[in-house]
Amino acid sequence: MRLSPRLNTAAALSALAASLLAIPLIAPGLVPRLGASSAVAASLPDPATGLTLAAGPRATAVLAGGCFWGMEAVFEHVKGVTEVVTGYTGGSPATAAYDRVSGGGTGHAEGIRISYDPARVSYGQLLKVFFSVAHDPTELNRQGPDVGSQYRSAIFPTDPEQRRVAAAYIAQLNRSGALPRPIATTVEEWRGFTPAEAYHQDFVARNPAHPYVVIHDQPKVARLKTQFPELAR
Structure with a gap:
C-alpha cells in the first residue's frame, strides 16, 4: 500500500498499522523480501563496461525503480551527482x-x-x-507495497552508449547468478521526462518521520553508506 503524501500524520499511521496487521506471520528461517538483501547486493560485480570516468559536461541518467521518493534519496547521497529530480517517464507528456x-x-x-x-x-x-541498494531489480511491476507497471524497474537510456552499457550489465548480472531471480529491469525507449509535482521533490529529506519513508526509504540510504562508502556522501 502506498501511503499518500496527502494523508495527515494520524491517517498515515492508521493506514500503516492496518497494512502491517494484514501481513502474514513469517515462518522461522524465512526473511521478508524488502528489496535486494545486503548480502546479495554486496556481491554484485562491477559492470564490465561503463566504469570509465570521462571529462566533459554534465551527464544525465534516467532510472525507475518503484516509488521515486526513495530512489531520489539514494542518488542524492552519491558523490558526483549534482541534482536528482523526481518525475514521470515512459509515457506521453499529456x-x-x-x-x-x-x-x-x-x-x-x-x-x-x-x-x-x-x-x-x-x-x-x-x-x-541502482541494482544493489536503490531497489529490487528482480521484482516485476512492483516494489514492496507498491504494485503496478508505474512502479516497474526500468532504465531509460538517453544515448546509444548508455543503452549498450545498461543491456550489457543486465546480461552480466544474470550470468553471474549474484541475484536469486532473473532481473526484471527493462531497457526502454527514451520518450522524455516530466518533473513531478513540487511536493514530491526532496520528499524524504523534507519528511524524515513519514511512516513510508522510515520503513522503505531510509534503509536504502543506510545501505548505500554501508556498501558504497567510497561513493556515499
Whole structure:
C-alpha cells in the first residue's frame, strides 16, 4: 500500500498499522523480501563496461525503480551527482501527472532524472548502485507495497552508449547468478521526462518521520553508506 503524501500524520499511521496487521506471520528461517538483501547486493560485480570516468559536461541518467521518493534519496547521497529530480517517464507528456500515473495505464513509470559529473562518477557506477541498494531489480511491476507497471524497474537510456552499457550489465548480472531471480529491469525507449509535482521533490529529506519513508526509504540510504562508502556522501 502506498501511503499518500496527502494523508495527515494520524491517517498515515492508521493506514500503516492496518497494512502491517494484514501481513502474514513469517515462518522461522524465512526473511521478508524488502528489496535486494545486503548480502546479495554486496556481491554484485562491477559492470564490465561503463566504469570509465570521462571529462566533459554534465551527464544525465534516467532510472525507475518503484516509488521515486526513495530512489531520489539514494542518488542524492552519491558523490558526483549534482541534482536528482523526481518525475514521470515512459509515457506521453499529456498524462504525466501524479493523479494519472498513480492509477496505472499511462505507460509512465515513477522515475528520477540524475544529473552527474562524469569525471567523478561513471554511468556504470550509478547502475551498480541502482541494482544493489536503490531497489529490487528482480521484482516485476512492483516494489514492496507498491504494485503496478508505474512502479516497474526500468532504465531509460538517453544515448546509444548508455543503452549498450545498461543491456550489457543486465546480461552480466544474470550470468553471474549474484541475484536469486532473473532481473526484471527493462531497457526502454527514451520518450522524455516530466518533473513531478513540487511536493514530491526532496520528499524524504523534507519528511524524515513519514511512516513510508522510515520503513522503505531510509534503509536504502543506510545501505548505500554501508556498501558504497567510497561513493556515499
